[in-house]
Amino acid sequence: MPSSNPHEPTSQQDRTQSEKTERQQPSQRRSKSAEEIADAYADVADKLARWRQLDRLFAGQYRRRQFEHANGRVLDVACGTGRNFRYLSRSSEVVGIDISNEMLGHARDELDRLGLDGTVRQMDAQALDFSENSFDTVISSFSTCTFPDPIAALHEMERVCTPDGEILLLEHSRSDAAPLAWFQDWRAESHYEKNGCRLNHDPLKTVEQAGLTVDTASTAFLGLVTTIVAIPSR
Numbered sequence: 001m002p003s004s005n006p007h008e009p010t011s012q013q014d015r016t017q018s019e020k021t022e023r024q025q026p027s028q029r030r031s032k033s034a035e036e037i038a039d040a041y042a043d044v045a046d047k048l049a050r051w052r053q054l055d056r057l058f059a060g061q062y063r064r065r066q067f068e069h070a071n072g073r074v075l076d077v078a079c080g081t082g083r084n085f086r087y088l089s090r091s092s093e094v095v096g097i098d099i100s101n102e103m104l105g106h107a108r109d110e111l112d113r114l115g116l117d118g119t120v121r122q123m124d125a126q127a128l129d130f131s132e133n134s135f136d137t138v139i140s141s142f143s144t145c146t147f148p149d150p151i152a153a154l155h156e157m158e159r160v161c162t163p164d165g166e167i168l169l170l171e172h173s174r175s176d177a178a179p180l181a182w183f184q185d186w187r188a189e190s191h192y193e194k195n196g197c198r199l200n201h202d203p204l205k206t207v208e209q210a211g212l213t214v215d216t217a218s219t220a221f222l223g224l225v226t227t228i229v230a231i232p233s234r
């Protein structure tokens with residue numbers, strides 16, 4: 001079960017946070033371009049699609065818990081191969097966007113397989129081609145780790161979400177368990193070079209930096225998984 005993660009930081013949490021910041025790897029400070037990220041995912045799209053069952057085994061429970069109550073018109077930002085689609089309510093209308101056409105090809109197949117009424121479009125999460133207040137719920141999973149500018153993408157999610165809507169995020173994060181965190185720090189640089197993903201990032205900190213109002217947040221699986229429910233701050 002996820003453990004609760006209170007938002008009022010204690011002094012211990014403050015210390016831990018600043019230690020984390022000092023430990024930041026280069027991969028947390030710089031970014032690949034959107035084109036480089038798109039190329040990286042084009043190369044692995046087929047492989048990721050084949051790992052569908054594995055993803056269901058490890059991430060399925062978190063996806064279900066975080067997204068099953070998404071309602072109305074739902075935007076899945078950086079939907080990838082469409083792994084969240086199966087956990088969405090049949091009554092919702094889903095729109096998925098991603099920078100990678102190769103990933104979107106699999107997302108289209110997933111919509112067909114599930115018989116869902118939805119659409120997918122190629123788009124940059126940092127410049128969404130939707131007007132303000134277009135979606136009742138904005139969801140995104142394992143994505144802020146790859147966005148060249150995650151704060152810009154979070155601002156866009158906030159902009160297109162209705163003022164009384166929700167932004168639901170599921171992210172991987174730096175572990176609370178020291179050996180795992182050490183391993184993530186050690187691998188961060190090469191993982192970013194290869195996959196364009198910041199292995200040891202802190203998604204809650206990024207959401208707070210973006211100025212979104214965090215309603216609830218929790219961690220699970222030794223802190224490797226973070227779920228966040230945010231609401232637009234405007």
Ligand SMILES: C[S@@+](CC[C@H](N)C(=O)[O-])C[C@H]1O[C@@H](n2cnc3c(N)ncnc32)[C@H](O)[C@@H]1O
Binds near residue numbers: 123
């Ligand atoms: C780790 S995958 C996660 C995919 C999916 N959300 C999931 O949970 O399986 C990250 C996704 O982010 C997409 N992405 C990265 N940068 C993006 C951007 N600027 N705009 C839109 N999608 C982007 C990648 O193409 C990739 O599909």
